[in-house]
Amino acid sequence: MTDAPGSDEAPGAGGPAPLAPGVSAALRDAYRSEWARVVATLIRVTGDWDVAEEAAAGAFERAAQAWPRDGVPRTPGAWLTTAARNLALDRLRRRGVERGKVLEWMAMQELEGHGDGPPDPADVVAEPSPEWDDRLRLVFTCAHPALPMESRVALTLRTVGGLETGEIARAFLVPEPTMGQRISRAKRKIRNAAIPYRVPTPDLLPERLDGVLAVLYLIANEGYLASHGDALQRLDLAAEAIRLTRLVVALLPDADEARALLAMMLLQHARSAARVDAAGDLVPLPEQDRSRWDAAEIAEGLALLDGGTAGAGDAPPGPYRLQAEIQAAHAVARSADETDWAAIAARYDALAMLADSPFVALNRAIARGLAFGARHGLDDLALLEASGRLEGYHLLPAAQADLLRRLGEADAAAARYRDAIALAPTAPERRFLERRLAELGPTHPAD
Amino acid sequence: MEYALFYAEGADALPYVPEQDNVGEWVDEVEARGVSEYGERLRPEQDATTVRVRGGEVLVVDGPFTESKESIGGFDVIEASDLDEAIEVASKHPVASFGRVEIRPFVRWPDAEPGSRVVPAGFADRSAAGSRYLMLVVAEPGGERGAVDGSTPEDDDPEAWVREMDGRGVRQFGEVLRPPADATFVQRRHGEVLVTDGGFAEAKEWVAGFDLIEVRDLAEAIEVAAKHPMARGGAIELRPLWPFDVHEDPLVREAREGADRFRRLEPPAAEALAGAAL
Numbered sequence: 193m194t195d196a197p198g199s200d201e202a203p204g205a206g207g208p209a210p211l212a213p214g215v216s217a218a219l220r221d222a223y224r225s226e227w228a229r230v231v232a233t234l235i236r237v238t239g240d241w242d243v244a245e246e247a248a249a250g251a252f253e254r255a256a257q258a259w260p261r262d263g264v265p266r267t268p269g270a271w272l273t274t275a276a277r278n279l280a281l282d283r284l285r286r287r288g289v290e291r292g293k294v295l296e297w298m299a300m301q302e303l304e305g306h307g308d309g310p311p312d313p314a315d316v317v318a319e320p321s322p323e324w325d326d327r328l329r330l331v332f333t334c335a336h337p338a339l340p341m342e343s344r345v346a347l348t349l350r351t352v353g354g355l356e357t358g359e360i361a362r363a364f365l366v367p368e369p370t371m372g373q374r375i376s377r378a379k380r381k382i383r384n385a386a387i388p389y390r391v392p393t394p395d396l397l398p399e400r401l402d403g404v405l406a407v408l409y410l411i412a413n414e415g416y417l418a419s420h421g422d423a424l425q426r427l428d429l430a431a432e433a434i435r436l437t438r439l440v441v442a443l444l445p446d447a448d449e450a451r452a453l454l455a456m457m458l459l460q461h462a463r464s465a466a467r468v469d470a471a472g473d474l475v476p477l478p479e480q481d482r483s484r485w486d487a488a489e490i491a492e493g494l495a496l497l498d499g500g501t502a503g504a505g506d507a508p509p510g511p512y513r514l515q516a517e518i519q520a521a522h523a524v525a526r527s528a529d530e531t532d533w534a535a536i537a538a539r540y541d542a543l544a545m546l547a548d549s550p551f552v553a554l555n556r557a558i559a560r561g562l563a564f565g566a567r568h569g570l571d572d573l574a575l576l577e578a579s580g581r582l583e584g585y586h587l588l589p590a591a592q593a594d595l596l597r598r599l600g601e602a603d604a605a606a607a608r609y610r611d612a613i614a615l616a617p618t619a620p621e622r623r624f625l626e627r628r629l630a631e632l633g634p635t636h637p638a639d
Numbered sequence: 640m641e642y643a644l645f646y647a648e649g650a651d652a653l654p655y656v657p658e659q660d661n662v663g664e665w666v667d668e669v670e671a672r673g674v675s676e677y678g679e680r681l682r683p684e685q686d687a688t689t690v691r692v693r694g695g696e697v698l699v700v701d702g703p704f705t706e707s708k709e710s711i712g713g714f715d716v717i718e719a720s721d722l723d724e725a726i727e728v729a730s731k732h733p734v735a736s737f738g739r740v741e742i743r744p745f746v747r748w749p750d751a752e753p754g755s756r757v758v759p760a761g762f763a764d765r766s767a768a769g770s771r772y773l774m775l776v777v778a779e780p781g782g783e784r785g786a787v788d789g790s791t792p793e794d795d796d797p798e799a800w801v802r803e804m805d806g807r808g809v810r811q812f813g814e815v816l817r818p819p820a821d822a823t824f825v826q827r828r829h830g831e832v833l834v835t836d837g838g839f840a841e842a843k844e845w846v847a848g849f850d851l852i853e854v855r856d857l858a859e860a861i862e863v864a865a866k867h868p869m870a871r872g873g874a875i876e877l878r879p880l881w882p883f884d885v886h887e888d889p890l891v892r893e894a895r896e897g898a899d900r901f902r903r904l905e906p907p908a909a910e911a912l913a914g915a916a917l
Contacts, residue, residue, distance in 0.1 A: 337834035338722060338823040377820060381836075384821040385744050386640045388721035396723070399832075 215260045222268040223252060227354030228439070230272050232326035235389060238280050241351070241379045247283065251276035327352070328391050328443045331436075335404040336387045343378035344407045350375050352439070353432050363429050364414070401444070405453050405512065408437045412457045425468070430461050441496075451496045452513035458493035459519035462486040474624040478528035490523045511546050514539045533563035550581035558591050566595040586615035590625060602632045641676065641718050641757050642725045643816060645741040645846070646734040648712040653737040660733045660889035669717065674728055676758040678715030681773055681878040683900050688857065688908050689777075690864040690875045697865045699908045704777045704844055704876045711846070711878075712738070714773065716758050722823060729825040730832040739826045741837055743846075746815040757814040769853045771880045772860045774813070778847040779873035795868045804852070809863055813850030847873070861912060 230251060234244035251272045265271040334348040346364075349355045355363075361371035381387065392400040415430030437454045444450055466484040469475050497516055509517070518539045525531040540556035543549075553576050561569015573592050582588045593608035609629040616622040669675040687703040687710075703710050712734070719725040722742070729740040745757055804810035822837030847869070854860045857877070864875035883892065 336722075338726070338836055340836040343836075381821050384817050385742070385823060386721045388723050392723070 215264060218264040218268065219252070219256060219259065222255065222272060223354060224435075226269040226272050227252075228327050228330060228352045229269055230276050231351055231354075232330040233273050234276050234280055235330065236326050237277065238284065239389075241382065243280050243283055244276075245351070247276040247280035248272075250279040254279075325391070327439065329389050331404055331440060331443070332391055332400055333382065333387060333389050335400070335407045336382075337400070337403050338385060338387060339378050339381060341407075341410070343374050344403070345410055346371060346374050347378045348407050348436065349411065349432065353436055355432065363426060401447060401450065404440060405437075405449060408433055408440065409453060409512070411436070412453075412460070416460050425464060427461075427464055430457070430464065433457055434461060449510045449512045452510065452516045455493040455496035456512055456516035456519050458489045458496070459516065459523050462489035462493065462523065468620065471623075472620055473627075474620045476624070477522065482527070485523070493523065494520055509542065511543060514543045514546070531562075533559055537563045550576060550579070550585075554582060554585075554588060554591060558595075561591075561595045561598075566598045569595045570599075584615060586612045586617065586621070586625075588612075589615070593625075593628070597628070597632065606632050640721065641716055641745055641814075642722075643743045643745065643849070644678075644715040644717060644725075644729050644732070645711045645743065646713045646732070646738060647709045647741055648734070648738045652709075652739070655737050655893070657889040657893040659736060660893075662733050662889070663886040665732050666885045668731070669715075669728055674717045674719060674724075675763075676716040676718055676756070677763045678713065679771075679773065680713040680881045680883055681711060682881040683712075684710040684878075685900070686879055688861065688877045690861055690870055690877065691873075692865055692870040697861070697870075697912065699861060699912045701908045703878075704775070704779075704874045709738075711775070714849075718756075726823065726825050726832070726834055730827050735825055735827040735832075739824050742823045742825060744817040744821055746817055746848075758812055762812065767853055769855050770857075770860070771811070771851060771853050772857075773878045773880065774850045774852050774860070774864055774867075775846050775876040775878065776815075776848040776850070776867065776869045777844050777874040777876055778869070779844045797868055800867050803866070804850075804863060809852050809854055809859075811851040811853055813848065815848040816846060818847075819845045844874070857908070858910075858912075861908075 227248065230248040231244050234247050235241055238244055238247075254275050255268070255272060259265070330352055331348070334351055335344050339347070346360050349360045349363075350357060357372050357375060358368045360375075361368040364371070366374075382389075391397070411429055412433035415426045415428070415433055417425065434454065434457050437450065437457060441447070441450050441454050462485050463477075463480060465486070466480040466482070467475055493516070497513070497520060518536050521532050521536050521539075537556065537559040540552060540559050543552045544556055553572070557569045557572035557576060559569075560572055561567075570592065573588065573595070576582060577588060577592075589608040589611035593605045593612060596602075596605035596608060606629055609625055609632070613622055613625045613629065616625055666675065666678075684703045685701075687701075689700045689702065689704045691698045691700070715732075717725065717728055719728060725742050729735055729742055732740055734740055801810060801813075819837065824833075824835045824837040826833045826835075852860060852863055854863060857879075860877050864870055864877055867875055869875060
């Protein structure tokens, strides 16, 4: 899914004249950067998500034919938007007598209201602001709370990210028809329930932005630690989450939590090359080769945190800032031993105050174990285990095993590793736990 | 765009606190804004009557159509610019704070006149000549279809039912609802508005539409319901309206209605069925 359909699979790419490399790259770049803008504008103008997507796809098809012949236009986005407008206009005209004609007639009015007729793609110059707003509308509409969360994620990847339905289906390991139904159901609900296509009013903006960030966070999480399958991380999804969050940060530069979320993603992503070994197995943080961390991404992540507006008021840091600061503490440590675990534990304390999450409690216990002694952590983990809230989650026995190992209690550690192995969802995590178990030595047979 | 708001009580609802019932203010606000078209409270679910037609026989059951823990306690039809406005209106209704509000859009038929309304203009001010019932049309997968009981295609035509009942002056207004997949739930908890996707996809039965009817008594209501094609393919739940003064002190109302909930005002279903002579 790293390859946009605008490149290899672009309609027209297999046509008679092979694309010059420069044009092919321009098409791919345009697809990545302009898909959302074209779709967003067309949705506003036509009010019809399907017409908008078909017209946008058609515009890229036309570009694949025209650009090799005429050269890449100065403003590819404007060229594509205009081409898509013309295609949408044709389509609405052809459907002019079908149902919903009033709405479409209004759309045609707006389409034709641009001067004396639909503009010619060649005449168009960039007009930055309206499309910018359209994209923001698109982001908020795709993440509307009246849509089920799984549909919000899929629709955002499809409509804002421009990913093909099949790519999204493969990323989340569901059959393509299932993902297709999920996306079309979401679009139907947007139309039938009249979910507005707009940026929420200022009173709604904070809570609705939370919803948008939650969608991006989910995409990033699935990329960072896949919930199923054989691969530990899905770098394509992680990269997509970063790209989409960059867009939101660019659109809402004052949203500190959006900046913090982007920082968190970058700081995590910076470690991705060092997180797996040649065999695809997990390399835990203390064993990672820190020279393989991406210095540019770390610098950008740290800068985003410094440049935030959190210090401006007395508002306590939000959940994404706290998580980003935890990642930052890892990123600035020159070695695992130099990690400021007390600072990390303090962030988890604050996170635990914000949300009563068993996952936060788990991480807090580990951080406290490393900051103040393994026994502290084990006590916290025992309480968490007794609560039953992480029943069946492999990282709870894995964390207990690790702290027991640090205390030299090999038998107890081995038992917990076996529990964790039985529960681990991906093969790389299973292999990592098995390696740890083996490292304890041969004197600890299964019960 | 018009939406039906259904007020759901029961299930995970919080206890009703009369002191927090500001429904009078809510009604004043939505009427002042021109959002409200028509709304009613429904008599409690023990006063519901469910009508099915199976194998040509009218089956009348005392109670609501489903064993679900939630029941609809009232409804409003509102005119909102989009779902966000409908959510805002729903979130301010007191039931959002102790129960939840389901927002359902209406189906708009392809040949619907632009600007036509589910609720006829001025209906809220029209006084009732008979007993009014909300007739909930319930879709029930697995219900038998026409032909099985020897009915004619005309019997399967909801339009024919609408024409007949409009002609008799029984049907006041009504409309088909969009399926549960297009529904949205709104709750207010601890001052926060919770919006969730509302499709009970797994539920076997759901409200597919409603009509407001005005009849002499329950017997006529059952006769009208039994003629609706969906009585064969699903079920029809009849709920008497419960007129009330929105500006009445909620404490007084709660005390009075507490007593009222234990007695029925309508004739029992068996008696009504005998009267229906079907």
